[in-house]
Amino acid sequence: MVVYIVKRLFGMIPMLLAVTVVAFLLMHAAPGDAWDALINPSIKDVDQLRQVQAAAAGWNDPLWHQYVRWLGLFVQGQWGYSFAHHVPVWQLVGPAWLNSALLACCTEALTLVIGVPLGLWQAYRAHSWWDHVWGGVSVVVYALPFYVVALVLLDALAFHSHWLPAQGAVGTGPGAGSLGDRLRHALLPAISLALVNSAVYSRYVRDAVLAASARDYVRTARAKGLRERTVYVRHVLRTGLSPLITQLGLDLGALAGGLVVAEGLFSYPGLGLLLLDAVHSRDSNVILAVTVVTSSAVLIGNLLADVLYAWADPRVRTAGRESQWPVNAR
Amino acid sequence: MAGQRPVNLFAPETGAGARGINPPAGLSARRSARGEEALRWRLLHNPWVLCGAGGLLLVAGLCVCAPLLTGQSPVHQYLENTDAPPSPVHWLGTDNSGFDLWARDLYGGRTDLLLGLAGTLLSTGLGLGMGSLAGWRGGWVDGGVMRLCDLVLTFPSLLLVVVLAGVIHHVTVLLLLLLLSATAWPPAARLVRGLLLQLRQADFVIAARLAGAGPWRIWWRHLLPHLVGPLLVNATFTAANLMAVEGGLAVIGFGVQPPQPSWGNVIHSALDYFTLQTEPWVWVPPTIGLSWTVMSLTCLGEGLRQVFHPEFTRHGRRGRV
């Protein structure tokens, strides 16, 4: 297992390199740069000043040269300075990532708490009146664009009742910056995201459990005379819910990489908001760093999904000999 | 006689008694006239399909008939009359820039529907091409295409759009369309590849090969009919995704740029405390329009998924917003 994980970690390197190349090319293909955003164009000798600066910073070198230089510094941990904030990039990315990770954990926990029991219950009462009603409701909630849910909740929980803070990640006054305070700030975006995502989860759980309960081995379990509860817990859920574990890993990765729209709407200072900010100010070092961090989070999420799946399913875990069931390499 | 040889999902003749290994109805049914009739019957009797298609037609009708429903121009700024409440002239009032909101809602729907439709066609076509190439050729082509899929899926697609939208000053609808399609094709490609990997081992494909059919003919006559159902299901979810993503981008100011109207940028123009509280006519109609359309598409996709067998469709997941 350890060997497998190490192998997979090394396998990520080419993918990350490809991501940086694309990101780097994007940054340089666009007209204008941080310089234009920073310097007042009306000052005297602006063009000459620019030339001097560009030569000093190496902006006139061939593109691949610049890329290699940037990459070399990047892997050494020198992520450069933010043009807009005049601080090292990692001082911006570090706290932002922590905020995003906290939001991701809150969201995932809430999603599971809401989605899984609903799905189980729907499967248990499959094809009943309730199942159809909830199926309909979950489609509606799933189809509601996230920002609609967010706007409604923002209105109800923050503007009207003032139960939850509407924006930011830390409050003011005593207790500001404590874990409780941070959780309170993460709650509103997390609830909005979890509501939408739990509709997906409940549907997923329902279908997976129903599919699992139609399998032959469940019939064998029933033919053994096992009690319904045992049949469900040991035979249906063990196999039915293992794809959900995969989903969990993938989603954690995607969430921890920052959420552009959610963070933008709630002004939650995570990676997504940092990126929006950086895009506005053409802060290329920050954009590159955020892109790399986000992609790494997605890749690690994929790895996590595979590891968790292997843990849950012995067919993958013991795949020494030819496996009957092709393992999807997602 | 089931069990004596490995069961092939797509083999045309499988033991009638072996429940669950018969070819999925939606796929094999295309072969016979009776099957097509049954398929049509099931399509027309599926409540999800009916609701979804009905909802979609309603929105499309409203948007197409926009000139009949409003006399105002969506791109004209009524500067003498900004931020006006609903009135007989401006049915839903005007926004801060003096745009007529009712007209923008109707014409904005056109933009969104067009984006959804064209984006879906583009990304599905791209996915079909890439997936066919990977699934049929195999080997290094397959490996390359799949790595490309991974890259696109790993590179946070919204980031890509945001970064590009940020660095390119003026985002046109066409550019947005290309960007969104470029990030939306991998699921279709994977779907097609997975199906082809199974299909190309099927007896009827081997039979066609033995009969001397060329790869194009096999692809067109024997494989494509089996891909239509799953791709159609995938396409409806893709369309829903694309529209939701465009809406999300527009809401944070990165989607279709004014003066070109879209539901998302109408909502964006309402995103301040005061407007949200006191002027619901600004943001409620586009919100309903967007939700309604996405919901109809989701219903339609769900219905199609039920009609064409469920095994081969990943549940369409929306890109995280």
Next chain:
Amino acid sequence: MTARAEEVPLLRVRGLATWFVEVGRVTRAVNGVDLTVWPGQVVGLVGESGSGKSVTALSILRLVPPPGRVVAGEVWLQGCDLLRLPERALRAIRGRDIGYIAQDPLAALNPVLTVGAQVAEVLRRHLRATRRQAWLRALELLEQAGLAPASALARAYPHQLSGGQRQRVLWALALACRPPLLLADEPTTALDATLQADLLARLQDWQRQTGSGVLLITHDLAVVAAVADVVAVMYAGQLVEWAAVEQLGLAPLHPYSQQLWQAAAHLYGGVAQAAKPAVTAAGAVAADEGGAAADGCRFAPRCPYVLPRCVEQPPPWREVQRGHWVRCALV
């Protein structure tokens, strides 16, 4: 059927009917089956794929998958009608009084549990054994079923075993509580000849020791000839012939049985592949979907001796000799 006045039959099935009811159509998978299994008897149920053999077994256990439903009939086992028993009481009988060997051994075993645990599970349920006792007994059972070395293989997952080994696990599972009745659904189909012989020998041993009754579902007449006492031939949801294996082996009376026997004779006479299509080419099983065709003999479309009256009215189920029943108007 075989009269044994002093004894009570182990299993009596009367008028069993199981239909698959879907929107717009009804498939009568089992349509009026009568069966009796005496203690110590092996009843071979033969017929081609889709004739309703497996559904019969599942109906006895009341485990027909939806949309299938047992719509009529009685299944008497040890003085209770299984079809009218409350679910709870039935669960106590499944596994303890009826062992079931499913068709596809890979699909029938849970992929995420070790095979030992799956055998131990049934022991813990019915014999109230402790975890440890159940595990040790499971090892014994696996050993008896011919899985060696059981102590190592019991910790394996189904996908790590070969087809034969999986089948042995299923056997151990079904026989764990020494059930008086065993329902074996094509238990040797997927195996090669030596494994088949080994398992059948074990079955006979076990059956002689315990005096259990077996309902053996198969389409392999050689298996039937080797182990069965009585043969029941099933076609399109009905029994068409029932006789002692010697009787039927010598002179099958129903045209369908004759075709089956003829095909088998060709098969084992060495003309195997060439003869097979020639005989079965007469048509596929007429899946009964109700309607006008349901009136006459189900086999009429494929029958070489068909008469007008065969199509008009259903043939009677008659005892033509002592213990030899046929459903054919011509006999």
